[in-house]
Amino acid sequence: MFIREKLHDHNAQRIAAHERKYAFIQSENAIPADLISKLKDFQIAIPSWALGTGGTRFGRFSGGGEPRNLEEKIADVGLLHALNRSSGAISLHIPWDSTNNPTAIKALAAQHGLVFDAVNSNTFQDQANQALSYKFGSLQHVDAAVRKQAIQHNIEVIEQGIALGSKSLTVWLSDGSCFPGQLNFRKAYERTVESLKEIYGALPGDWKLFLEYKAYEPNFYSTTVGDWGQSYSMVNKLGEKAYTLVDLGHHLPNANIEQIVALLLMEGKLGGFHFNDSKYGDDDLTAGSIKPYQLFLIFNELVDGMDAKGMNHAQDLGWMIDASHNVKDPLEDLLQSVEAIQMAYAQALLVDRKALEVARNANDVVACQEILQAAFRTDVRSLVAQARLECGGALDPLALFREQGIRQQLIQDRGAKTQATGL
Ligand code: AOS
Ligand code: ZN
Ligand code: ZN
Ligand code: ZN
Numbered sequence: 001m002f003i004r005e006k007l008h009d010h011n012a013q014r015i016a017a018h019e020r021k022y023a024f025i026q027s028e029n030a031i032p033a034d035l036i037s038k039l040k041d042f043q044i045a046i047p048s049w050a051l052g053t054g055g056t057r058f059g060r061f062s063g064g065g066e067p068r069n070l071e072e073k074i075a076d077v078g079l080l081h082a083l084n085r086s087s088g089a090i091s092l093h094i095p096w097d098s099t100n101n102p103t104a105i106k107a108l109a110a111q112h113g114l115v116f117d118a119v120n121s122n123t124f125q126d127q128a129n130q131a132l133s134y135k136f137g138s139l140q141h142v143d144a145a146v147r148k149q150a151i152q153h154n155i156e157v158i159e160q161g162i163a164l165g166s167k168s169l170t171v172w173l174s175d176g177s178c179f180p181g182q183l184n185f186r187k188a189y190e191r192t193v194e195s196l197k198e199i200y201g202a203l204p205g206d207w208k209l210f211l212e213y214k215a216y217e218p219n220f221y222s223t224t225v226g227d228w229g230q231s232y233s234m235v236n237k238l239g240e241k242a243y244t245l246v247d248l249g250h251h252l253p254n255a256n257i258e259q260i261v262a263l264l265l266m267e268g269k270l271g272g273f274h275f276n277d278s279k280y281g282d283d284d285l286t287a288g289s290i291k292p293y294q295l296f297l298i299f300n301e302l303v304d305g306m307d308a309k310g311m312n313h314a315q316d317l318g319w320m321i322d323a324s325h326n327v328k329d330p331l332e333d334l335l336q337s338v339e340a341i342q343m344a345y346a347q348a349l350l351v352d353r354k355a356l357e358v359a360r361n362a363n364d365v366v367a368c369q370e371i372l373q374a375a376f377r378t379d380v381r382s383l384v385a386q387a388r389l390e391c392g393g394a395l396d397p398l399a400l401f402r403e404q405g406i407r408q409q410l411i412q413d414r415g416a417k418t419q420a421t422g423l
Pocket of ligand 1: 049093247274282
């Protein structure tokens with residue numbers, strides 16, 4: 001469906017304007033020599049569950065043309081990647097995306113230039129064919145048989161991931177309690193760690209385990225992996241392949257996420273991200289749509305911390321989006337998220353770190369703020385567009401998506417009432 005020549009025409013129409021903007025930013029700023037190549041290397045994995053309109057407990061409104069199966073989800077991510085050349089990976093959720101033909105699925109992904117990012121397990125729902133219920137938790141459950149079932153599920157997810165060439169498992173647990181007294185916190189913690197140890201034991205040598213934390217929801221009194229401290233203490237007990245995963249929507253209001261990120265990174269236990277944005281809680285809105293300055297400040301810590309450790313920005317952490325909502329075309333939304341993430345990254349690469357350190361050491365608070373905000377207030381869209389152009393992507397992916405009537409074509413091919421699996 002995606003037509004290469006159309007991309008060529010699209011870029012040809014926009015190239016003169018782009019070159020003006022790109023020349024301007026270069027004349028006005030000291031752009032690090034490797035900034036464009038860093039942007040080109042930076043890939044952001046797309047979660048399979050964000051390809052359909054998301055739901056809330058109040059309802060779900062499909063926009064039509066949503067992927068009906070894993071093959072169509074891969075095609076959607078392939079489309080995004082063809083447009084922006086920055087979405088070269090897909091993150092699957094098992095059992096929503098289970099396959100009994102991993103070889104064919106892997107080959108299909110490769111045709112689109114995609115690899116498989118972290119695989120996600122699911123012990124927060126009961127599946128139709130499931131023997132025991134997760135109503136009162138999974139890895140924390142008081143009944144060893146339920147824990148065993150949840151452990152076994154995670155091991156199966158690892159096996160599916162191995163077959164697809166994935167290299168990490170993301171565990172997010174809804175385990176916790178809704179009312180005071182329901183749970184013995186200490187025992188729930190210990191049972192969870194014991195269960196995680198068994199899962200960890202099934203990880204191949206070159207894999208990572210990401211343990212995601214979340215303050216609340218669906219449990220509203222306590223969550224067993226409720227904050228970065230709980231996740232951090234658990235991953236430390238597991239071993240060197242276990243890391244904490246930060247989902248930007250999983251904190252209590254006003255948490256200083258950039259500081260959390262800096263410290264986890266310093267401790268060598270930051271594994272990766274679920275990018276999204278929020279006003280209130282785990283809102284899963286488009287990255288950068290509510291608090292773009294916070295996103296920039298997070299990237300500022302990432303660049304600083306990764307450089308201090310000599311880490312590879314593109315490869316050494318897991319970069320994923322976790323978003324889902326009701327009111328936008330999911331593919332357009334993902335294009336917006338990817339661009340917002342790239343812009344925050346580009347701005348962080350522009351920070352004059354030497355000057356910042358000098359200002360800090362002189363306690364020149366005003367200069368510190370000026371240095372950070374000078375980078376944040378730079379319009380870096382032409383830098384991100386240049387990186388896309390050099391990779392064979394579109395100068396304006398969203399515009400090309402619309403010009404090509406891609407959603408209309410998807411509705412034609414798949415139907416107006418399709419609904420992708422997910423929440
Ligand atoms: C849930 O709130 C978490 O963000 C998880 O990452 C979850 O697995 C994902 O949202 C898919 O449901
Ligand atoms: Zn998440
Ligand atoms: Zn979440
Ligand atoms: Zn979220």
